[in-house]
Amino acid sequence: MDLRIESKEVEGIGVIALEGEVDVYTAPKLKSRLIDLVDEGKYDIIIDLQKVEFMDSSGLGVLVGGLKRVKSHQGSISLVVTQENILKIFRITGLVKVFPIFSSEEEAVSNIKGS
Amino acid sequence: MDLRIESKEVEGIGVIALEGEVDVYTAPKLKSRLIDLVDEGKYDIIIDLQKVEFMDSSGLGVLVGGLKRVKSHQGSISLVVTQENILKIFRITGLVKVFPIFSSEEEAVSNIKGS
Amino acid sequence: MGNFEQPTSITIPAKPEYVGVARLVIAAFAGFLGFDNETVEDIKIAVSEACTSAILQLHKEGRPEDRSVEINAYAEDKRLVIDIGFATREATSIEKTRMHLKERDLGMSVLTSIMDKVEVVRTKDNGVILRLVKEIPG
Amino acid sequence: MGNFEQPTSITIPAKPEYVGVARLVIAAFAGFLGFDNETVEDIKIAVSEACTSAILQLHKEGRPEDRSVEINAYAEDKRLVIDIGFATREATSIEKTRMHLKERDLGMSVLTSIMDKVEVVRTKDNGVILRLVKEIPG
């Protein structure tokens, strides 16, 4: 198992789509991709987790770290999550209150554009 | 994982349907069920392997042992196999030439009745 | 089905890329014991957290390349017990381990909410075991 | 993906009900290395054959309850190596093992047709290893 990361730009927003497993081995990849985006000046970021099969706190930690980074530029991180097992760890850890979670990329985009 | 064994009678033929895994742990269960059938006077037996997820030589050994038993009573063992991975070990071991293999219970029954 | 009271033991190098192996191994074992798929997924997360914690602690102590993590899984009194053990270099290891777990607060909250019990046990020779316990259904 | 050259090691009690655990563990490991599902199924059968052979040999020697089988899986030169090791009681163990394998002719024909190489290796202390080798695709 591995983590595949694809980034694209939608209406000026950085969108990262993940596929695979996010754990202590693969999370550093995600971290450096997030840092790259922020360095490119993308402070509103959507991370699409719909194809993530497994995620533990190593992944959550990177998301929290990324959030700190974009917040220092008045930015935001929105998540797209549809699988019950992934939603669950955001609930357990209380991170559902920290990240806005959407059920599709389009919803996340229009929420950022609307705000 | 476990092995579930169901037996029934179809037109006087003993039919055993297996579900699960047949290995060194579960094969003895199958062996004693086969012995019971032979003791009951059933010498033409159909073993339906369609719901078997895993089988190794421990399972094959029991089938060969059962065949020896029924043959001493001029009986037969017919198999129902539809999954490629299960067919494969019968091919590897040359047992496709030892057991008549059918793709449904009905086929196996009418073959026995016809012969 | 067997009772699986004797431990199945897995030893992995203390490296991040092996945590996924440990997860799958324990998932397989939990499936054997009759846990449903959702709970198996939860147990995978718990094992991942515990192994990650062990590996990160070993990395902090240095020279992780020759270190390993030993996982023992077994059934006891209708409960699945998963022992994640590693040898630390220091006598104060158990306190360090507790501190280390507390620092990883996200990981700990995941771990404790998934498992019925999480313990830190000291063994002889500065060994530390993270013991995860989950009741077997039915 | 890691290179998995350091062994992942699994120790199971020498009892029939644990062979299924060994199968699933190695299946998980093989999946990690990039084998496709069909080949993973084949490797499961091979591991099952080798563990069964080891366990049956130990049972013939008696007192199987305190015996165990240690399985080491690792990648070496683009090949998956699975070592199924056990300690025998007799010095002639390697010949016994070869004989035992030959007797289990169905098991051996399955094993050798699935794996690229099957070896019996003697270790110190009357240990015997059944070494299964399979090329990693790609």
Ligand SMILES: Nc1ncnc2c1ncn2[C@@H]1O[C@H](COP(=O)(O)OP(=O)(O)O)[C@@H](O)[C@H]1O
């Ligand atoms: N596995 C983890 N468990 C708990 N908290 C974590 C974990 N990983 C990171 N964190 C927390 O998430 C935040 C981000 O960590 P990290 O990803 O290392 O980014 P950074 O290096 O930018 O701080 C940190 O505040 C850290 O406390």
Ligand SMILES: Nc1ncnc2c1ncn2[C@@H]1O[C@H](COP(=O)(O)OP(=O)(O)O)[C@@H](O)[C@H]1O
């Ligand atoms: N695992 C096995 N590998 C190879 N051959 C086997 C295996 N198990 C059984 N056999 C062969 O299949 C036949 C049936 O064996 P078994 O199931 O023990 O029945 P029985 O006790 O009636 O002989 C035997 O001839 C034996 O040689």
